[in-house]
Amino acid sequence: MLNLAANDECLSSYFVSIKGIALLTREEEEDLSRKIAQGDKSAMKRLIEANLRLVVRIARSMWNPSLSLIDLIQEGNIGLMKAAEKFDGTRKVKFSTYAAWWIRQSIGRSLVNTGRAIRLPHRKEELIRKVQAEKSIMSQVLDRQPTTREISTKLGITEKKLNDVLVFSERICGFESQVDQDKVDLLDYYEDYTYSPEKLFGDYIVKEQTSRLLSVLGERERKVINQRYEIGGRKRRSLKQMGGEMGLSPETVRHIEKKALGKMQTEAAKGYLCMTA
The missing domain is CATH 1.10.10.10 (Winged helix-like DNA-binding domain superfamily/Winged helix DNA-binding domain)
Structure with missing residues (x-):
């Protein structure tokens, strides 16, 4: 992945531009937090710029070859800006620890929105991830595929709600998608009954x-x-x-x-x- 970034001129320029930005101490973060609360835009800019490398690190951990790394970094930067707006330095928590959650959330939502043909509410997407994770764990523990009743009981939801979620999690394909090696389209298998x-x-x-x-x-x-x-x-x-x-x-x-x-x-x-x- 490092080679991939190095070969991309845009990414290379971005990495060089943020590499020399000095990091902040805990005391400096607290001081900037107080100034941001008073509406100091330059303080917010300083806090954001000092943590741009954190965004790159998190974006790289969530990257896969089908995605654009620079796009993930941009989404992560949006989360970083939200974190800077809401950060309270008096709580004695490092900004990087606080900001990491916002960055991951922003990138995660971006992955969800670009990964589906139909955009779903974030809570629905979160439930789909929980169902899929629990299904994977239970299949290993039980040495078989768990039933919908077993999954719904484990997650504390009704079977109807679980079935609805499983429908949403199905992959969407076009009618022109080929379904076998004979180059037969999906449309050839389905008759249109809406007009006969x-x-x-x-x-x-x-x-x-x-x-x-x-x-x-x-x-x-x-x-x-x-x-x-x-x-x-x-x-x-x-x-x-x-x-x-x-x-x-x-x-x-x-x-x-x-x-x-x-x-x-x-x-x-x-x-x-x-x-x-």
Whole structure:
């Protein structure tokens, strides 16, 4: 990694520029902290510049070949500036110790945001990391893959919440992604059901033929058939419910239904559609 940095002109120039900046003593950090609290911008600049090498060290520890080291350093510098704004020197804590958390958090969030096609809330990302870490530990301890119940119990969350998190952690790929060696795209495996002319046409024909068959029935017969077979989005009613609503016995309603179905079958036989008894 050192060779990589040395070969990058931008990084090399940056390393040279920060190499000669003097570090601070604990007393100097406390003094700068008091000045920063009073709004002294030059004091904040001095505190930040003295710790730029800390950012480089942390960024290098979190770097991998797929990432830009200079980008990680820039994100770490943002965390360093936040730390400088919030640092309280009276707490007798070294600034580097305090700033390291802010730097790692800033770089970590940057890695999350650039590593996913869909950006997730930081708390969700943190929970995903905990789940994945616990899953790895439990698989080694149990010598098998842990169940969702075991993981959720260990983390103190519900199975539903865990399943939701596992869905978010799945890798997203495009429909053009190849899924086998024959160069078949993922899109070739999935049919688009959101628009199907054949289905729309079939639904239209069924609706039209149903209306024509219902037209041969009397008003009472239509009402029974519509309710008994949930036509038009109606809720299915029992013979007893229909009888109570119409002032008839359930047996009478059954006879009306049977007579209506007979009429519809006779009409269907003329060529509209085929109905089975």
